[in-house]
Amino acid sequence: MEKSATTVEEQLSILESRGLRIENIEKAKEILHDIGYYRLGFYLFPFEKTYPELKNRTHEYKEGAAFEDAVSLYYFDFDLRLILMRYLNRIEISFRTELIYYLSNKYKDNVIWFADKSVMNRHYLYDFEKKVYTNDFRKIPVIHRHHRNYPNDRFAPAWKTLEFMTFGAILKLYEQLKGKEDKMYIAHKFGIRQVVTFECYMHTIRQVRNSCAHGLLLYDLRLPQAIRRGPADYDPADRNNIIGSIRVIKYVMEQISANRAKDMSREIISIYNRLCEHSPKLKVLIPDFSKI
Secondary structure, three states: OOOOOOOOHHHHHHHHHHOOEOHHHHHHHHHHHHHHHHHHHHHHHEOOOOOOOOOOOOOEEEOOEEEHHHHHHHHHHHHHHHHHHHHHHHHHHHHHHHHHHHHHOOOOOOOOOHHOOEOOHHEEEEEHHHOOHHHHHOOHHHHHHHHHHOOOOOOOOHHHHHHHOOHHHHHHHHEEEEOOOHHHHHHHOOOOOHHHHHHHHHHHHHHHHHHHHHHOOOOOOEEEOOOOOOOOOOHHHHHEEHHHHHHHHHHHHHOOOOHHHHHHHHHHHHHHHHHHOHHHHHHHHOOOOOOO
């Protein structure tokens, strides 16, 4: 049975009883009203005596643990999310554009090549209308306008349809291409020789993007599938974490714009250094973002 709700005053009392130092009670109240007790708990976790153990937690804090340090970690995660989303969107748009441009020009005589059994795997085509080109998808203004103007078209052309598909749907489409040469062409455009490695990298990027979009933890991100060995330079120990993920993002970004990849690294290292200056004890509790 879940415990009952608590007031901000009760929440602060609980934290103090567990050994957490709170320098400014009034400011802490303001922060809890802004962030929320439950959400902040994820950023208080590294300061617990049993961290990173999830079982048999006592919720007692290490000596010297401070409320303000957890808040600093929260805002670092927030800033990291904003930085990454800018570059992740750039990668997504570039991937989408390459796919549309290359395949639409290769199959010039078929503007809906994504619905052609000679181009796509059969089971993908079977699910396409049920899972992608749904009634809700048809309500997108551009798509709706197309079908109003061309009522006999089953689908809008690729450059319209793919533009409004989700990143996950675009990645699925890529994976279900029949021709290996089509998949290799796109992978090579992003500096990756093996299709399986390219797909792994794109799934890693999608995982980080989804984590950003849904406000999940980034500093403590754990990938469900380890990053494959490839051209991205990262320590094997980082194959499942945020550092390895950022290394992958950086590599793919370098294939699009080397300058923007440098900008991303510089921005992330800057907020990491600021965090460590403000809360030095965090340097041993979270990954070393200076390694990116």
